[in-house]
Amino acid sequence: MEDLAEIGRDEMNVKITVAGYTRVSTQDQGTESLPDQEKRIKDYAKSHGYTIFKIYQDKESGAEENRAAFQEMIREAEEGKFQKIVFTNWDRFARDARDTLNYHHRLEKIGVALVCLALGIDTGTPEGKLVMTQSTAFSEYERKRIRERTQMGWLGKVRKGDYIPGKPPFGYRKTKGKNKIEVDDDEAEIYHQIIAMVLEGRSLYNISENLKNKPYHLSTSKLHSIIRNKAYIGDFVVKIQSGKEEVQHEIPPLITKKKWEEVNAKLSSNRSIPRGPSLQGNFLLKGDVRTL
Numbered sequence: 001m002e003d004l005a006e007i008g009r010d011e012m013n014v015k016i017t018v019a020g021y022t023r024v025s026t027q028d029q030g031t032e033s034l035p036d037q038e039k040r041i042k043d044y045a046k047s048h049g050y051t052i053f054k055i056y057q058d059k060e061s062g063a064e065e066n067r068a069a070f071q072e073m074i075r076e077a078e079e080g081k082f083q084k085i086v087f088t089n090w091d092r093f094a095r096d097a098r099d100t101l102n103y104h105h106r107l108e109k110i111g112v113a114l115v116c117l118a119l120g121i122d123t124g125t126p127e128g129k130l131v132m133t134q135s136t137a138f139s140e141y142e143r144k145r146i147r148e149r150t151q152m153g154w155l156g157k158v159r160k161g162d163y164i165p166g167k168p169p170f171g172y173r174k175t176k177g178k179n180k181i182e183v184d185d186d187e188a189e190i191y192h193q194i195i196a197m198v199l200e201g202r203s204l205y206n207i208s209e210n211l212k213n214k215p216y217h218l219s220t221s222k223l224h225s226i227i228r229n230k231a232y233i234g235d236f237v238v239k240i241q242s243g244k245e246e247v248q249h250e251i252p253p254l255i256t257k258k259k260w261e262e263v264n265a266k267l268s269s270n271r272s273i274p275r276g277p278s279l280q281g282n283f284l285l286k287g288d289v290r291t292l
Helices: 033-049 068-078 097-108 126-160 186-197 202-212 220-228 257-269
Strands: 017-023 049-060 085-086 113-116 173-174 181-183 235-240 245-250
Touching: 017 068, 033 049, 033 085, 049 068, 068 097, 068 173, 097 113, 173 186, 186 202, 186 220, 186 257, 202 220, 220 257
Parallel strands: 017 049, 017 085, 085 113
Antiparallel strands: 173 181, 235 245
C-alpha cells in the first residue's frame, strides 16, 4: 500500500481543499482526543499542501441522528465546498462498514474522496478504493470485540458488587467509588414522614400536597413507587442484560419487613385519589345545540 506521503504527489500542482472530521463517543474507551485527531489532520493537510475548509467536530454518541456536525459536513460536501474528507480512523467516520460504504458511494458520485490516516487510505486513488472495503470490515470487527470485552468487564464488576449502575432509590445515594449505596439522611427523613402519613390513613394526593413546600416534592405516582419498593427493607435488585439477569445487593434498610407489609396493606385501603368537586352549577355551551 502507498504511504500517505506518496498519495497525491500528482496533485501538488492542483489546489485541493479538504474537510477534517473528528469525533469522540461516550461509548468508546481509550480513543484519541479531539485535539489529537485535529492535529493529525492538520499535519496531513500541511504535508500535502492542502487547504482545510473546516474541521467538523462531534462530541455525542455514534448514532447518526446525533451527529449534527457530520450531517453538516455531508451537506457542504454536496455543495462542492471541498474535495476530500480526512479523519483518523474508520470508526471515527461512521458507525459500521455498511455506513462507511454507503457514504463512500454517495460522496464518490460528487467527486469527494475519503482519507483514513491510520491505514494510509485515500479512496481518490485506485489502491485506496481496492482496500477500503476490507479495512472497514476489519475495523468494525475490532470495535465490536472491544465493546464486547468492555461489556463483559462491566457485567463482571456488577455481579461481584464492585459497581452499581443506575440511580439508587429515593433515600439513598452512591458512595464516591460508586460500588456501594449508603443512606441519604435528608431523603431518608422524608421517607419516614411518608410512611407515617400512610399509616395515618392519608391518600397519596394528600401526602404529595403536604410535601409541596419541602425540598422534595413527589408526585402521587412517585410516592406509590417509593412505598411499594422492597429496596427499603434492604432487598435491592439490579437488573442487567436487558432485565434477563438480576443481581442482589445488600443496602442499609430504612424499614423492617413487617412494617413495610403493614404500610403497603394500609396503602391499599387508603383512598389514593380524592374525589374532585361536585359538577354542579351553570355552564356555558359552545357550538350548535341539536335536538334529537
